[in-house]
Amino acid sequence: MDGLPSILHADLDAFYASVEQLLDPALRGRPIAVGGGVVLAASYEARRFGVSGGMSGRLARERCPELVFVRGRFAEYRRLGDRVMEILGDYTPAVQRISVDEAFLDVGGSRRLFGEPAHIAAQIRRRVREEVGLPISVGAASTKHLAKIASQVAKPDGLVVVDPGREREFLDPLPVRLVWGVGPATEARLHARGVTTIGQLARASPEMVRGLLGAVHGASLQDRAGNRDPRPVRPSGRGRSVGAQSAFRRTAPTPDVLGPVLGHLADRVAGRLRKADRAGRTVTVRVRFRDLRSVSRARTVAEPVSCTLTLREIAEELVAAALVDHPGEREVTLLAVSVSRLEEHLAVQMELPVEGDDPHRPGSPSGTARMAVDRSMDAVRRRFGRGAVGYAAVALSDRTAVPDEFRELAEHDV
DNA sequence: TCTGGGGTCCTAGGACCC
DNA sequence: TCTGGGGTCCTAGGACCC
Numbered sequence: 001m002d003g004l005p006s007i008l009h010a011d012l013d014a015f016y017a018s019v020e021q022l023l024d025p026a027l028r029g030r031p032i033a034v035g036g037g038v039v040l041a042a043s044y045e046a047r048r049f050g051v052s053g054g055m056s057g058r059l060a061r062e063r064c065p066e067l068v069f070v071r072g073r074f075a076e077y078r079r080l081g082d083r084v085m086e087i088l089g090d091y092t093p094a095v096q097r098i099s100v101d102e103a104f105l106d107v108g109g110s111r112r113l114f115g116e117p118a119h120i121a122a123q124i125r126r127r128v129r130e131e132v133g134l135p136i137s138v139g140a141a142s143t144k145h146l147a148k149i150a151s152q153v154a155k156p157d158g159l160v161v162v163d164p165g166r167e168r169e170f171l172d173p174l175p176v177r178l179v180w181g182v183g184p185a186t187e188a189r190l191h192a193r194g195v196t197t198i199g200q201l202a203r204a205s206p207e208m209v210r211g212l213l214g215a216v217h218g219a220s221l222q223d224r225a226g227n228r229d230p231r232p233v234r235p236s237g238r239g240r241s242v243g244a245q246s247a248f249r250r251t252a253p254t255p256d257v258l259g260p261v262l263g264h265l266a267d268r269v270a271g272r273l274r275k276a277d278r279a280g281r282t283v284t285v286r287v288r289f290r291d292l293r294s295v296s297r298a299r300t301v302a303e304p305v306s307c308t309l310t311l312r313e314i315a316e317e318l319v320a321a322a323l324v325d326h327p328g329e330r331e332v333t334l335l336a337v338s339v340s341r342l343e344e345h346l347a348v349q350m351e352l353p354v355e356g357d358d359p360h361r362p363g364s365p366s367g368t369a370r371m372a373v374d375r376s377m378d379a380v381r382r383r384f385g386r387g388a389v390g391y392a393a394v395a396l397s398d399r400t401a402v403p404d405e406f407r408e409l410a411e412h413d414v
Numbered sequence: 415t416c417t418g419g420g421g422t423c424c425t426a427g428g429a430c431c432c
Numbered sequence: 433t434c435t436g437g438g439g440t441c442c443t444a445g446g447a448c449c450c
Contacts, residue, residue, distance in 0.1 A: 423446105
């Protein structure tokens, strides 16, 4: 798949930490971590000490005694990420945003206006630096996958253009871990077969790779390694599921403790669904035990759910079922609730007369009462913010608690 | 390093239908 | 009576990504 390098991948460097250093000059050049109990992001200065995202704050401090912790200004991350995306949008409408700080662009149609892709990439980097004040790395190549690898190689604060005809030369010596879809488990299996570079994966026997990793996964990884994965840049679609989870210290799984946690999670999930005028038919819960093993239970219902109380009840039943199946587990460390098989579903709807009183039906008398509760909560929140009313965030989580603003940054569009 | 929170996709196997 | 074979929907778990 040699061709003109018209795909760009733009990725802000150590985004949260860079924003903090931008907003507070005293932090520049110093090792900083965003977060407290858990490191949500680390500056490059901190990474040199072995500090990385997901690490406990205590370990990070051990590795880097002069590490500066900052709380995190999440609204600023959203605002500055949006400004960067606006700059990208100046060069093409074909922008596929992957997360708050990362996007693909197809600039194939932008040559006449803005010049060659390499030139556009350089302009983007300069404008983001001058107009926003942040470092951004860009990769330019003939495919999304190759552009993404190029931007990773370019970091920090660099530009890598993979010229047509030189794709193999660029790709072959790189570690196989850089292939999109190769995580720790796949990497270990490939290493066990002596496959450590992308070139080796590209040239390995397809039978061996498919036997090792499964037909579909194996074939797609080899396509990527061989640069035969021509997926187009397309503006991101709507999400397929909505979920929320909460980790906490070891807790005996009694209904009086887990009920409020599930109420809070159901409220977050159902509130987002209603805001997007959607509802879903499959409810899934996940329960994690002390040893970090987890189990899930799911139920698909006939009528799409977006009501907080209904979701909470289903979640409670599923969690109870999971616990019954694992009677030996005396402590729980995480609960998750998610809703999938989403459908369009206007949150404000007519009261439909139906016989019986199944509260799970939106038109039933008690179903209508439930919706009225949701609607008035939603209205109060629209005026006064999410924290104004509702299920209190549960205080089970102390050290590991992550602020709601951070959760919102990770949310995909529903 | 014992691990936060948001997602996606894939697979195997069972239930059920024709 | 026992049987083939395909399709769909669903559940549980795993791997991966940002």
